[in-house]
Amino acid sequence: MSALLEMDGLSSAYGQSQVLWDVELTLARGQVMALIGRNGVGKTTLLHTIMGTRPVTGGTIRFDGQDITALPAHKRSRAGIGFVPQGRHVFPQLTVMENLETGLSALTGRGGGAAKVPPHIFDLFPKLYDIRARAAGFLSGGEQQQLAIGRALAGEPSLLLLDEPTEGIQPNVVQQIEAALVHVRDQLGMTVLVVEQYLDFVWRFADRYCAMQNGRIIRQGAIAEESAKDVAHLVQI
Template identity: 45%
Template sequence: MERSTDVITTATNPAPSEPAIAVPVVAVSRLETDIGGSRILRGVNLEVHAGEVVALMGRNGVGKTTTLRSITGVQPVRAGTISFCGQSILRMSADQRARAGIGYVPQGRDIFPHLTVEENLQVGLVVHARKGADARAALARVYDLFPILKDFLPRKGGVLSGGQQQQLAIARALLTNPKLLILDEPTEGIQPSIIDQIGDTLKKLKTPRAPSDVIDEAQQEVERIKQAVKHIKEEHSLAILLVEQYVDFCREVADRFYAMDRGVVTISGSIAELTDEVVRDHLQV
């Protein structure tokens, strides 16, 4: 009987529970998309979790922007699945996906050039019905990320520099309170020679800078965007999907990367695995 009791006691001890597997904020599987009768995406697979930045990289014309547009619902898909927080969104329209928590800053930014900075920001609040204390807190957050916007509230969006317009576009997207923030070429329109200097050089920039020093100003704009992406990831637990041409920028802000070619992902891994050899073989023209 003693032996039998021992067996029963052992058998009734609960088994150690396995750690829960986090559901990706967005998961794309075997995605196929056609444009004008031509197959652009040929089975794309990727996922992004909360609190991480994922860089989607590749040469021009390989399908990066089409992937983003497919996720946001701007571009219809031919086949495959797109899940958002564990639920399929294939039947949802673009505006329904935006209200569900997908924030999109497209290539070219799409700010309203004839509206002031303040009016551009108000659009993000009004569309998502954010009012009162909630709206004030949201604005305070974006002013903390992009202090220059608070100084430029009366200015028309169209007179801002490329870097300032990008900050405005990201800020407006954040005001929609997204779970997933999608950025398409956030450094576009800022001098390529400046972007190449991101990293340690940017950290050593002197302040204050001379107003006439255009190079310093462009460097500061890129640095502000880079630091904002890092801060958003760390403080707001957002998932960020980033399309970016500049390798140094991706190495600075991303946790993982996917490289595309001819409509498929050819290689992926941690950002530490984005070696010069990988860049040469998969990203350089």
């Protein structure tokens, strides 16, 4: 498989405090990778650096063969990177449908014309169709998470970044999210990088894992070859 995302010596900082140190990571097309590690080791910062919402202080990022290190976030979105941040960040005053439609800007930015919300989003998350006229601020945490994922998928990205998608979510919604990610991997060929503390969740559908510690990648491997329990012990999660 060819590489979709390549990071070479990637570093990032908050002011004078460096958070990422010389990250080397490659994601193949169609691959699902779990990014794991304790809280505060740089996982979220890495996703934001890939998305362009945190500055790169060293190294390069290549996406689909192009150097995107200096691209602003909205151009990375148009290039095909979708992001579901921790905490969901839906627009509370907008309806569910209006929130989903905001995700279409990435598609129209790629010349998609008068885009509409793809019907498969409602197949993945039927509840969103039922509540499509409801303001997002009145949704439960699980409904907001489905909406945030649906909004990212509306832009038809080739790479989907997810930060803690199961955090604070009830088990039945976690199952729906898992089924949705399996679908976009198998049916849409989407590449996924997911930060997750619930290892049993990602071990059911991811291909590889990457463990971080103190802003560096310390271990990578194939999920089929190592158990979640063993990896959690080795990287002290």
